[in-house]
Amino acid sequence: MKKRLATVSLAGCFGCHMSFLDIDERILDLVQLVEFDKSPFNDFKKFTQHCDIALIEGGCCNEENVRTLQEFRANCDILVAVGQCAIMGGLPVMRNAIMHSNDPLRECLEEAYNDSDYVYNPTNEIPNDPALPLLLDKVYNCTEVVKIDYQIPGCPPSGDTLWYALVALLKGNPYELPSELIKYD
Amino acid sequence: MNATIKFRIDGTQVVTKAGLTIMKAADNAGIYIPRLCDEKGLEPQGSCRICIVKIGGQIVASCTQPAEDGLEVENDTPEIRNYRRDLVKMLYHEGNHLCPICEASGRCELQAVSYYLGIFQPTKYPYLQPDRPVDASHRDILLNTNRCIRCGRCIRASKTLDGKNLFGYIGRGIHKQVGVNGENLANTDAKVGDAAMALETCPVGCIIQKRQGFFAPIGKRRFDLKPLGTNSVKQQKGGSEQ
Numbered sequence: 414m415k416k417r418l419a420t421v422s423l424a425g426c427f428g429c430h431m432s433f434l435d436i437d438e439r440i441l442d443l444v445q446l447v448e449f450d451k452s453p454f455n456d457f458k459k460f461t462q463h464c465d466i467a468l469i470e471g472g473c474c475n476e477e478n479v480r481t482l483q484e485f486r487a488n489c490d491i492l493v494a495v496g497q498c499a500i501m502g503g504l505p506v507m508r509n510a511i512m513h514s515n516d517p518l519r520e521c522l523e524e525a526y527n528d529s530d531y532v533y534n535p536t537n538e539i540p541n542d543p544a545l546p547l548l549l550d551k552v553y554n555c556t557e558v559v560k561i562d563y564q565i566p567g568c569p570p571s572g573d574t575l576w577y578a579l580v581a582l583l584k585g586n587p588y589e590l591p592s593e594l595i596k597y598d
Numbered sequence: 599m600n601a602t603i604k605f606r607i608d609g610t611q612v613v614t615k616a617g618l619t620i621m622k623a624a625d626n627a628g629i630y631i632p633r634l635c636d637e638k639g640l641e642p643q644g645s646c647r648i649c650i651v652k653i654g655g656q657i658v659a660s661c662t663q664p665a666e667d668g669l670e671v672e673n674d675t676p677e678i679r680n681y682r683r684d685l686v687k688m689l690y691h692e693g694n695h696l697c698p699i700c701e702a703s704g705r706c707e708l709q710a711v712s713y714y715l716g717i718f719q720p721t722k723y724p725y726l727q728p729d730r731p732v733d734a735s736h737r738d739i740l741l742n743t744n745r746c747i748r749c750g751r752c753i754r755a756s757k758t759l760d761g762k763n764l765f766g767y768i769g770r771g772i773h774k775q776v777g778v779n780g781e782n783l784a785n786t787d788a789k790v791g792d793a794a795m796a797l798e799t800c801p802v803g804c805i806i807q808k809r810q811g812f813f814a815p816i817g818k819r820r821f822d823l824k825p826l827g828t829n830s831v832k833q834q835k836g837g838s839e840q
Contacts, residue, residue, distance in 0.1 A: 494720070497698050501690070501725060510694050510727040510744070556721045566718050568698035592713050592825070597697035598704065598816075 415445075416583050417464040419489055420452040423478040424505045424552060425471025428569040429496040430454070433468075435572025446583050451488075464489040466582055469561075471498045473553045474505050477546035486559040491582060493563045494555045495575070497597060500564050502554045509551040518550055567596045605669035607651075612665075620660040620671060621649055630827040631673055632682060632711050634689075634801050635749035636661040641758065646749055648682050648711060657681070683715050684722075691723045692772070694730065694744035695802070701811035702803025704819025708747060710826040730775075735784035738808050739795055746776055746804040752794045759793035762786075776804075 422430055430453060436443065450464045451457045467489035473479045486492060497503040514520040526532060526539045555561050565578045574594040581587075601616040607629050614623040619642065624631050635646035644659035651660045652672035660671070672678060689695075689708060697703045733741040748767070753776060756764040764786050768777035780786045788795060795805055816822065 497696075500721060501695075504696070504698060506725075506727070507696065507699075510729050551727075554721065554725065557724070561720045564718055564720050590716065590718050592716050595713050595716060595718050597709055597712070598700070 415448045416466060417450045417462065418447040418452070418466050418468070419450045419460065419464045419485065420454065420468040421470065421481060421485060422453060423469065423471035423481060423499070423555075424474035425496065425498045425503070427453070427470070429468075429470040429499075429567075429575075432567075432569035432572055433575055436576045437572065439572075439576055443579075446580075460484070460488045466491045466493065466579075468493050468495045468579075469499050469555055470495050472502045472505060472555060473549060473558050475546035475548050479549070479553075479558055482555060482558050491562045492555070492559065493565060493578070493582070494561045495565045495567075496570060497566065497568045499555045499561075500566060502552045503568065505552045506554070518548060522548075565590075568598050571596070603665060603667040605665055605667060605671065607671045607673050608675070614665060616665075616667075618665055620651060620658075620663050620665045620669075623665045624660065624673070629673065631660050632714055632826065633661060634707060634711060634747065635751065637751050637755075637799065637801075639759065640751060640754045643750055643754070646747070647685055650678060650681060652678060679715060683717050686712050686715060686717060687722060689747050691721075691725050692728070693746065694727060700745065700803045701806055702745070702800075704814065704816065704822050705797065706803060706821070707801035707826070710821040713821070714826045733778065733783050735782040736788060736808075737784070738790045739783060739788055740806040740808055741778070741783055742804055742806060743775065744804075745802045747802055748774055748776055749801055750776065751799050751801065752776065752805060755796070755799045756792065756794035762788075762792065762794070764788055764792075764794055 420430065449455045450462065451460045467485045469482065469485065469492055473482060494500050498505065502509070508517050508521045522539045526534055527537055563578070563582065565574060567574055571594070574590065577594055578590060602613060603616050604611060604613050606612065607624055610629065612623055612627045612629070614626060621631050621633065621636065631649050631651065633646065633649040636642045636649065642661035644662035647659060649660045650657050652675070653669055686708070695708070697709060700706065703709060730743040732743070750767065753765040753767065756762045764779055765776050766779055768775050778786060790807055793799060795807065799805065
């Protein structure tokens, strides 16, 4: 029976999803092995049933990310954190420590919408529409929010790395990455 | 002292002259022992503990432990590898190591050692995300202490090779850090030509020379071309992490 695979991009750039497409013609082998459930690849917005494996791209920078990640944890057997953002926060995590501020989120927003020399914002307003997901005080990686079973490092992981790890997981093999496929950048 | 001694590293016989450390003897024999705080030409200080080996049930730092006749050294065993992995992982958690944006990525020894050790399993520890300063005062050199692993290579290089004493340790325990001997780097006599500022001295991206970031493209960087440990007699294929 085909395994069910779900994917999601939280606070990420979709680079890992793009890199997934670098498996090229192996995608023909993949469709023999998996059925896609909730994923940006098929634009399914909701889970249709319980899934075997989920690939998580990106960490959590707002409440919607947290809710989505918890939904994935509840609906999938194996969660795989894909890429540096999911593993350690990645680029968004720069707002936690590198801002050198007691209130890094405030400073980040001020810089983005008011203080920068290249911003035209006569009302000095920071976007605050109720439809926007509420930003978290800091950026959290996936392991800080839910239990993560595996990690595929990289920014993004290469198509080869993703393929290697995914095939191992689909076949139920113990997950092994040869050192030439481990990259943090 | 010209006496020759024989000992074994993971069962491989090593013949060396007496008076060398285990790491030096292993290097001469082409056996790679991973390390971060040790660098050719500098006095070993045995602080990073990545080079630990086991001798007779005792764990020692191979960069400071003298080789002796008849030793049975355990180097690349699952137990030692797991210790090393944990030590390296903790370095990532202690500082702010953002490989995707770092100029040193690809020529970073911390990263290369992690690849060698095959570190990819889920995060065990919380990221501390410390608030650490960046010293951009100097015209040609930038210090980004977010990436410092306190190996002290710049301290020793500046003291013994440059005779300048530009850097030193400040604080104790987890608050220990490498500090500049002066108000900031611009107020010292640091120069780009110094051994302490050389690209090979800082194993991470803490000491950066300005206006030459990302000088080598991906695929042609130092450890892209020659990953750590691959020129050794014994090659470890990054196996699974238990």
